[in-house]
Amino acid sequence: MAGEATEGGGLEFHPLDQFEVHRLFGEGPIDWYTITNVTMWMAIAVVCIVLMLVIGTRKRAVVPNRMQSIAETLYGFVYTMVEDVTGKDGIKFFPYIFTLFIFILISNLLGLLPMSFTTTSHIAVTAVLAFAVFFTVTIIGFVKNGAAFLGLFWVSSAPLALRPILAVIEVISYFVRPVSHSIRLAGNLMAGHAVLKVFAGFAQVGLLVAPIAILGVVAIYALEVLVSAIQAYVFTILTCVYLKDALHPSH
Amino acid sequence: MAILGELAHIGAGLAAIGSGAAAIGVGHVAGNFLAGALRNPSAAAGQTATLFIGIAFAEALGIFSFLVALLLMFAV
Amino acid sequence: MADTPAGAEAGGAGMPQLDFSTFPNQIFWLVVTLLVIYFILSRVALPRIGAVLAERQGTITNDIAAAEELKQRALEAEAAYDQALLDARSEAGKIVADAKADIQSDLDVQMQKADAEIAAQTAESEKAIGEINAGAADAVKAVAKDTAKEIIAAFGGKADAKTVTAAVTARMKG
Numbered sequence: 486m487a488g489e490a491t492e493g494g495g496l497e498f499h500p501l502d503q504f505e506v507h508r509l510f511g512e513g514p515i516d517w518y519t520i521t522n523v524t525m526w527m528a529i530a531v532v533c534i535v536l537m538l539v540i541g542t543r544k545r546a547v548v549p550n551r552m553q554s555i556a557e558t559l560y561g562f563v564y565t566m567v568e569d570v571t572g573k574d575g576i577k578f579f580p581y582i583f584t585l586f587i588f589i590l591i592s593n594l595l596g597l598l599p600m601s602f603t604t605t606s607h608i609a610v611t612a613v614l615a616f617a618v619f620f621t622v623t624i625i626g627f628v629k630n631g632a633a634f635l636g637l638f639w640v641s642s643a644p645l646a647l648r649p650i651l652a653v654i655e656v657i658s659y660f661v662r663p664v665s666h667s668i669r670l671a672g673n674l675m676a677g678h679a680v681l682k683v684f685a686g687f688a689q690v691g692l693l694v695a696p697i698a699i700l701g702v703v704a705i706y707a708l709e710v711l712v713s714a715i716q717a718y719v720f721t722i723l724t725c726v727y728l729k730d731a732l733h734p735s736h
Numbered sequence: 737m738a739i740l741g742e743l744a745h746i747g748a749g750l751a752a753i754g755s756g757a758a759a760i761g762v763g764h765v766a767g768n769f770l771a772g773a774l775r776n777p778s779a780a781a782g783q784t785a786t787l788f789i790g791i792a793f794a795e796a797l798g799i800f801s802f803l804v805a806l807l808l809m810f811a812v
Numbered sequence: 813m814a815d816t817p818a819g820a821e822a823g824g825a826g827m828p829q830l831d832f833s834t835f836p837n838q839i840f841w842l843v844v845t846l847l848v849i850y851f852i853l854s855r856v857a858l859p860r861i862g863a864v865l866a867e868r869q870g871t872i873t874n875d876i877a878a879a880e881e882l883k884q885r886a887l888e889a890e891a892a893y894d895q896a897l898l899d900a901r902s903e904a905g906k907i908v909a910d911a912k913a914d915i916q917s918d919l920d921v922q923m924q925k926a927d928a929e930i931a932a933q934t935a936e937s938e939k940a941i942g943e944i945n946a947g948a949a950d951a952v953k954a955v956a957k958d959t960a961k962e963i964i965a966a967f968g969g970k971a972d973a974k975t976v977t978a979a980v981t982a983r984m985k986g
Contacts, residue, residue: 501810504828506838517836524837527845534849538857545864547871553864560861570785580854588849608829609838617846665796672799675806675829719792722785810826 500682504606504675522602523610530591530604538587559587563721570725574732581621582728585614586721593674593713597706606674608667615667618724626731637734666723673716677709748808751801758798765790949984956980 509520538559541552549557563583567575589605596603604610626634638655640648684705687698769787773780828834957973957980964976 501827506828506831506834515834515837517840519837521834521837521841523834524841527841531845531848531852535852538861539852542857542860542864545860545867547864547868549864556857556861557865560858560865566785580850580858583858584846584850584853587853588846604838604842606829607838609835610842613839613842614846665793665800668803669792669796669799671829672803673795676799676802679806715788716792719788722789723792726789806827807830811830 498683498686500679500686503602503678503682506607523604523607526592526595526602526604530588530595533591533595534587559583566722567725570722571729571732575725575728578728582721582724585618585724586717589614589670589720590714590717593717594710596674596678597709597713603674603678606671606678608671611667611671612663614670614720615663618666618727619663622724622727622731625728626734629732630734634731634734637730662727666720670716670720673712677705677712681705681709744808748805751805751808754801754804755798758795758801761794761797762791765794953980953984956984 506515506521506523508515509522509525513519515521537552538556541550542556544550544553546553560583563586564576564579567579567582571578592603592605595601596606626637630636638652638659640651640655643651681702684698684701687701688695690698765787769780769783769790773783957976960976960980961973964970
């Protein structure tokens with residue numbers, strides 16, 4: 486076994502190193518405009534999105550090729566989701582929701598490439614996404630419904646005595662939304678990638694353990710592919726649900 | 737300081753129990769969905785969105801506990 | 813492992829996610845990325861895909877309508893064909909009937925002619941037979957007259973021709 490290596494306190498696990506933000510060029514502090522690996526992987530995500538949705542569909546074929554077919558499937562998937570959940574008047578927010586969906590999906594999947602950096606595993610990124618949704622939805626709610634939007638917190642179907650208590654709970658749950666919305670996405674991805682790293686770390690234990698560890702890595706990797714897509718879907722559909730609350734606040 | 741570090745590790749382990757609890761919750765959601773879907777398969781297709789929302793809510797709490805564990809491990 | 817917590821302690825946090833010094837950087841680039849994606853999607857990609865999908869829907873609808881029309885036309889053509897077949901069949905039946913009637917009338921005429929001819933022949937034959945019969949009767953009369961005259965002469969009688977003739981005639985009639 487790795488007897489000598491354990492001196493410092495166990496195996497060499499660095500499951501969180503992969504999340505470090507660092508400068509791409511030169512040395513120095515990370516300012517807000519510094520080009521970092523975050524910048525690079527977001528740029529790669531943009532390039533992928535452009536390749537898929539713009540270059541892939543440039544032929545506008547009635548009978549689509551592979552790329553165009555993927556783009557159309559994604560479009561149809563999100564479009565039906567927006568239409569089903571928010572109704573007809575939510576359709577005008579479709580580009581906004583599709584932007585969120587495609588960015589999260591592509592970033593999640595890019596993060597699964599070995600040696601890559603997962604932008605959506607950072608609380609800073611997902612919190613911005615979630616608070617963007619939160620503020621958008623709140624502003625839309627007040628603009629569309631005025632003060633009637635506050636009816637969202639006043640559960641008129643409950644007994645009168647319970648309503649103030651329920652209102653407090655509703656208000657709290659409303660303000661917890663962006664927190665859970667962002668931590669769910671970042672936490673899922675961080676957990677998955679950290680677990681991948683931990684399993685990979687077990688491979689250094691010995692020849693007997695290594696194959697099991699590698700099988701475990703493969704299995705977790707498959708699960709992570711699933712989780713990447715599902716988390717993008719969940720983030721998007723929760724956005725749609727919140728949007729529906731803003732557009733039709735009556736319970 | 738050293739004792740605090742050890743206690744933080746114990747706390748992290750305790751917080752990780754929450755992940756198991758979330759696993760039970762997710763299993764409940766999925767199992768009940770399957771039970772309902774087998775009784776009325778025609779209605780199941782329309783409810784997959786609800787299924788995923790339910791799973792997401794249940795899982796989020798497990799992720800919270802995981803996050804607490806990570807914070808105790810690395811940030812305390 | 814030993815120096816990681818130390819470094820983390822120095823950096824303020826062990827988790828890169830909680831390293832607040834990188835937050836402005838991430839948020840800035842995220843906003844830039846999202847804006848770029850939003851403008852690309854809303855200006856170029858989404859209208860294009862929407863148009864393609866609508867066009868495909870239109871094409872499918874048109875094709876289904878065209879197929880429906882073609883099917884209608886095929887049905888019409890089939891009906892016309894059936895009608896033509898029916899017409900041809902009745903025409904053929906009529907032609908056959910006409911031909912049959914023609915043949916029948918020809919046959920009738922020919923039969924009649926043949927019958928008439930046969931009747932004429934029969935009549936002629938009958939006349940010939942009558943003549944032959946009459947000839948034979950005259951010959952018998954003459955022979956009988958001669959024979960009677962001879963017989964009378966042989967008996968020594970004398971017979972005038974007139975009486976003998978009358979007698980023979982009477983006899984022949986009786």
